[in-house]
Amino acid sequence: xxxxxxxxDPRHIHxxxxxxxxxxxxxxLTAARRWSRDSLDGREPTMWRYRxxxxxxxSRSGVEPPISLGEGWTPLLHAARLGAALGLSRLxxxxxxxNPTNSFKARGLSAAVTRAFYxxxxxxxxxxxxxxxxxxxxxxxxxxxxxxxxxxxxVKRPFIRECELYGAEVTxxxxxxxxxxxxxxxxxxxxxxxxVSTLKEPYRIEGKKTMGYEIAEQLDWELPDxxxxxxxxxxxxxxxxxxxxxxxxxxxxxxxxxxxxxTVQAAGCAPIVRAFAAGAxxxxxxxxxxxxxxxxxxxxxxxxxxxxxALRESSGAAVxxxxxxxxxxxxxxxxxxxxxxxxxxxxxxxxxxxxxNEGRIKPQDRVVLFNTGGALKYLxxxxxx
Numbered sequence: 237x238x239x240x241x242x243x244x245d246p247r248h249i250h251x252x253x254x255x256x257x258x259x260x261x262x263x264x265l266t267a268a269r270r271w272s273r274d275s276l277d278g279r280e281p282t283m284w285r286y287r288x289x290x291x292x293x294x295s296r297s298g299v300e301p302p303i304s305l306g307e308g309w310t311p312l313l314h315a316a317r318l319g320a321a322l323g324l325s326r327l328x329x330x331x332x333x334x335n336p337t338n339s340f341k342a343r344g345l346s347a348a349v350t351r352a353f354y355x356x357x358x359x360x361x362x363x364x365x366x367x368x369x370x371x372x373x374x375x376x377x378x379x380x381x382x383x384x385x386x387x388x389x390x391v392k393r394p395f396i397r398e399c400e401l402y403g404a405e406v407t408x409x410x411x412x413x414x415x416x417x418x419x420x421x422x423x424x425x426x427x428x429x430x431x432v433s434t435l436k437e438p439y440r441i442e443g444k445k446t447m448g449y450e451i452a453e454q455l456d457w458e459l460p461d462x463x464x465x466x467x468x469x470x471x472x473x474x475x476x477x478x479x480x481x482x483x484x485x486x487x488x489x490x491x492x493x494x495x496x497x498x499t500v501q502a503a504g505c506a507p508i509v510r511a512f513a514a515g516a517x518x519x520x521x522x523x524x525x526x527x528x529x530x531x532x533x534x535x536x537x538x539x540x541x542x543x544x545x546a547l548r549e550s551s552g553a554a555v556x557x558x559x560x561x562x563x564x565x566x567x568x569x570x571x572x573x574x575x576x577x578x579x580x581x582x583x584x585x586x587x588x589x590x591x592x593n594e595g596r597i598k599p600q601d602r603v604v605l606f607n608t609g610g611a612l613k614y615l616x617x618x619x620x621x
Contacts, residue, residue, distance in 0.1 A: 246293065249355050249430070251437050258435040258539050260478070261442055263289050265485040273488050276453065283308025283343055283446035289482055291351050291442050303350040303379045305336035307343050308446055312454040312604070317572040318585070323592055326602040328460070329569070330451060332609060333576055337398065339609030340447070341371035344471055347443030348432045349375035357430035359384060361423070363409075363416035365468070365530035366395035367609055372432055373404035384429060386416040391530060394613040412525055414535055434469035435539040444472040448479030451604055452489055460495050461601040464587050466580035466608050467499040467508055468534040470543035477546035495604075497552040499543060500580075500587040502527030502559065505535060508543055512554035517541055528559045528617045529579035531608065553596065555587040562586065563617055569607065578614050581607030 244250050244259065253259055271288045279285040284302050292300045311331050319327030332340035345368065352360055361384040362372045369385040376383035383404035387396065388411060399406050409416040417433060424431050431437060452459055459480065465473055477497065484491040501509050504526040511519035519540040525533050537543065547554060557565075565582025569575040584605045591597040611618070 246291065246351075247355075249357075251431060258542070259438040261291055261438045263482070265482060269486055271486065273453075273457070273486075281309040282306055283346070283443065283450070285309065286446055286449050290446075291347060291439050293354065300350070300354055302346060303353055303375055304346055305342065305374065305378060307335050307346045307443075309450060310334050312451065313573065313575070315573050315605070318568060321568065321572060322585075322588055323599050324588070324597070324601070324603055325599060327588075328602070328604045329573065329575060329607055330447065330604050331575055331607045332447075333578075333607060337367065337370040337374050338612060339367040339371065339578070340444070340472060340606075341367040341609075342374075343443035343446055344368075344440030344475075345371035345375045345432065345443065348372075348437055348439045349379055349381070351437075351439045352430045352432065353379045353381065355430075357381060359427070359429045360432050361386070361420050361429040362432050363387075363413055363420045364395075365413050365533055366391055366613065367531060368434070369404070369406075370395060370398045370402075373399045373402035376404065377402040384420070384423070386420040388412055388416055392613055392616070395530070412533060412535055414521075434471050434537070435474075440471050441475040441478065444475030445479040445482075447472060447606075448476035449483065451476075452479075452483055455602075457489055459489060459493060460604045462498060462591075462597055462603040463495045464498045464500060464584045464603065464605045466529070466532060466583055466606060467501055467543060468531045468537070470499075470508070470537045470539050472606075472608075473497060473499060473546055474539055474542045477550070494550060497546050497550040498587060498591065499547060499552070499554040500583045501554070501556050502529050502532040502562075502583065503556045504559070505533050506556040507536060508540060509554040509556045511540065511544060512547055517544065519544070527579075528614070529562060529583060531578070531580050532583070553591060555590050557583040557586045566611060566614075566618065570611070575607060576610040576612065577607045578609040578611055579617060580609065581605070
């Protein structure tokens with residue numbers, strides 16, 4: 237909280253700080269040191285296995301049960317054949333496509349909808365390029381809440397139909413996700429809806445941070461050298477960097493050794509890449525944003541300064557990738573590893589090529605590539621010209 241306001245009571249509804257910055261959930265990490273990582277043995281294979289540092293509040297009747305569809309604990313696959321093609325012996329793919337609604341968005345929306353439900357929300361709203369809307373609609377249905385989803389008019393049809401499948405009301409908006417966000421905010425304020433937009437409430441970060449916890453646990457508590465992450469709104473990047481701080485405070489990982497974090501964006505919409513190269517603290521909005529990767533068509537992220545901070549604190553990098561290269565990466569993940577990847581995952585493959593060719597990623601480095609969602613909603617981009 238840059239303005240120094242707070243702390244805030246989590247038993248009340250909060251969205252942005254009065255200064256306009258995102259709010260972040262904090263925990264008593266001194267007390268949490270009594271929590272042993274051995275206690276994870278035998279726990280449920282979902283992101284809620286880390287419940288001690290998740291936004292669940294204890295009452296007289298016990299700890300709140302989360303609104304869950306079994307999200308998290310996704311596979312971390314040693315990609316030997318793809319790694320060999322890239323000149324790497326220790327390449328891993330964190331495949332988020334097995335999550336409910338086929339993407340990593342399930343994590344953040346499970347956490348956000350859980351808190352919204354216990355805070356008494358009745359109607360949820362979200363602007364989305366696709367996958368976040370699908371996840372919000374699914375978890376709202378699970379919780380018995382109404383869902384209002386605002387999408388750019390040119391979004392792919394499967395995203396619209398899936399929201400409707402879960403009972404959401406879908407509004408199509410002329411423009412980009414920023415335009416959808418503006419209209420959603422205007423209508424939401426008028427009707428008193430609970431906004432679960434990226435970083436405009438504190439809990440989507442908490443769901444996304446579990447990707448960092450899982451990587452650490454799946455690699456026997458030794459973090460990789462590099463994490464390659466497709467970045468639109470940036471919640472996952474911010475969340476994982478937060479996770480590594482929490483794990484360090486718990487004494488579960490080597491506090492001095494954290495990964496180089498890499499943001500991957502589309503060449504047609506790369507505000508974070510441009511700001512990182514310029515040494516800026518915030519990213520200027522990207523004009524005329526265009527890309528086949530709907531999740532990367534985010535011309536301005538409210539948490540851009542947090543993403544840039546993670547990149548710089550980790551001595552990381554930011555790479556922009558063209559649409560054709562994304563499709564090549566999708567095909568590489570498919571034919572070499574049997575992984576169904578969205579364009580965002582394909583972009584991460586190309587980013588690794590760039591960093592290997594530049595000599596930044598070394599052949600012996602341990603690298604984790606994030607495939608943030610499956611290919612099924614993007615099959616049209618695989619059609620031959």
